[in-house]
Amino acid sequence: MTAIEKQGAAAKAAALKLMTCGTGAKNRALLAIARALADNKEKIIAANGADMAKARESGMSAALMDRLALNDKRIDGIADSVRQVAALDDPIGQVDKMSTRPNGLIIGRRKVPLGVIAIIYESRPNVTVDAAVLCLKAGNAVILRGGKEAFNSNNALTDIMRAAIKEAGLPEDAVSLVQDTTRGSVDEVMALTGYIDVLIPRGGAGLIRHVVENSKVPVIETGVGNCHIYVESTADLNMGAEIIYNAKCSRPSVCNAAETLLVDRSIAAAFLPMAKKLLDQKNTQLRGCPETIEILGGGVLPATDEDYWTEFGDYILAVKVVSDLDEAIAHVNKYTTHHSEAIVTNDYAASQRFLDEVDAAAVYVNASTRFTDGGEFGLGAEIGISTQKMHARGPMGLEQLTSVKYIIYGSGQVR
Incomplete structure (x- = not known):
């Protein structure tokens, strides 16, 4: 033997x-x-x-x-x-x-x-x-x-x-x-x-x-955790900025950290500078779509499609401006690893659509993805976050x- x-x-x-x-x-x-x-x-x-x-x-x-x-x-x-x-x-x-x-x-x-x-x-x-x-x-x-x-x-x-x-x-x-x-x-x-x-x-x-x-x-x-935060048009912008900062920067190497920020076009010009100010505290590298770069300037690197697929595990965040909830949900469901996804919104109907239509082990409304954890869910320690659907799912x-x-x-x- x-x-x-x-x-x-x-x-x-x-x-x-x-x-x-x-x-x-x-x-x-x-x-x-x-x-x-x-x-x-x-x-x-x-x-x-x-x-x-x-x-x-x-x-x-x-x-x-x-x-x-x-x-x-x-x-x-x-x-x-x-x-x-x-x-x-x-x-x-x-x-x-x-x-x-x-x-x-x-x-x-x-x-x-x-x-x-x-x-x-x-x-x-x-x-x-x-x-x-x-x-x-x-x-x-x-x-x-x-x-x-x-x-x-x-x-x-x-x-x-x-x-x-x-x-x-x-x-x-x-x-x-x-x-x-x-x-x-x-x-x-x-x-x-x-x-x-x-x-x-x-x-x-x-x-x-x-x-x-x-x-x-x-x-x-x-769980590989390619987790998303979507800041919807009715969101409290301060809340959204705090949530993305926590989800990305509190511990970027873990699987429940955010890797992509999606922002509704109607609030992007107001929200993105607020979020960047917090993310800059940890020197977070942003990789954004053309609209993101237009709003935030040359400090943002152009995002590739590969960036939206990537679990960075570091102080790197992909950013995309989306037209509406439909585009946000479509983006999440295309790139998700079925771990943890979040929407920031004051629109109840939007929150329920996100909960219903996003396919992930944990889906949040107005909270950081960093809570996907056995201890935070009241389970004690955890052995992992299951992203499959057979036998066990989630913490x-x-x-x-x-x-x-x-x-x-x-x-x-x-x-």
């Missing part, structure tokens, strides 16, 4: 124990993880420092460096999110839709773990903990395959969690990290049909496309990490 196959077999054995260990045991392990993270900040920050040094040497962008960085405050936040997951209701074992058939059979549906989940992700070490604790609370074992950029951070976090899980009396192989960060390990994980039940990729478009197109293991597709919390089995009570019935 290869090292990854051994990991798969160990995770499968751990998953069988987690299926029946009970809520109390899982919560004790989660609280042990939270304490261990808080107690080992120095170890985590030292490991992260090694990753950050390599990132600087390789010329990684500031936005991606921000995704990678860990500090006291972020580790405290990660530990707090673990405690929040521990406090959530445990979905496992819940039974719904109990009914009695005419023949006397009593049939119900019980929530059960998915089994072994593999997560393939890039450069965000907080995902290591978020994924592990959500899977654990939902009774699943997890195999983590992070990117080489965060390997030292991920290794430290995984070691700390495994020790805490073992101390709490559960199998440490409930959580494991693939040690090989080459492309070959991704392909091997995608082929582990005998051990892995579900594979979830998190990262850039190239990674997600590769996994979706090549995996032999069932995949839940998560994936505990409920989305379960399956069902039918349970049937009889009294001797035969067919």
Whole structure:
């Protein structure tokens, strides 16, 4: 067996124990993880420092460096999110839709773990903990395959969690990290049909496309986020400017950040300078249509069609002036990755049309796309934002990490 196959077999054995260990045991392990993270900040920050040094040497962008960085405050936040997951209701074992058939059979549906989940992700070490604790609370074992950029951070976090899980009396192989960060390990994980039940990729478009197109293991597709903000003709312009600034600049590297601003022609001359004034605070590069350039001047680069397809993950924003709601909706539905889309408007009918006609996992009226997040939606931490329509869509919390089995009570019935 290869090292990854051994990991798969160990995770499968751990998953069988987690299926029946009970809520109390899982919560004790989660609280042990939270304490261990808080107690080992120095170890985590030292490991992260090694990753950050390599990132600087390789010329990684500031936005991606921000995704990678860990500090006291972020580790405290990660530990707090673990405690929040521990406090959530445990979905496992819940039974719904109990009914009695005419023949006397009593049939119900019980929530059960998915089994072994593999997560393939890039450069965000907080995902290591978020994924592990959500899977654990939902009774699943997890195999983590992070990117080489965060390997030292991920290794430290995984070691700390495994020790805490073992101390709490559960199998440490409930959580494991693939040690090989080459492309070959991704392909091997995608082929582990005998051990892995579900594979979830998190990262850039190239990674997600590769996994979706090549995996032999069932995949839940998560979110490349080419997100749009449309400022409609009746919008409060100050509100619109604040929303686009937040959606683009609060953390441009994440998948719920805005990548394209659409502005109604009737307000473009008034709105675009207001928005640019805020966006300039972060030196945001604008790539605009000819009308945008005419209004804002030469500091705006001409937008190409490719720009409207692109998830920049940086302080770059595509801008287009549109004639009306119809053109805005058509543009969004052409270029969307079905993640998060928003309209800013004071017209109720326009807001309802946008909600009805835009095809995305999360559609907003008068709010930033940055709220597409498991914690913000009240789900606790999330394992990703699903942009598909099968099984799960939107932020994936505990409920989305379960399956069902039918349970049937009889009294001797035969067919």
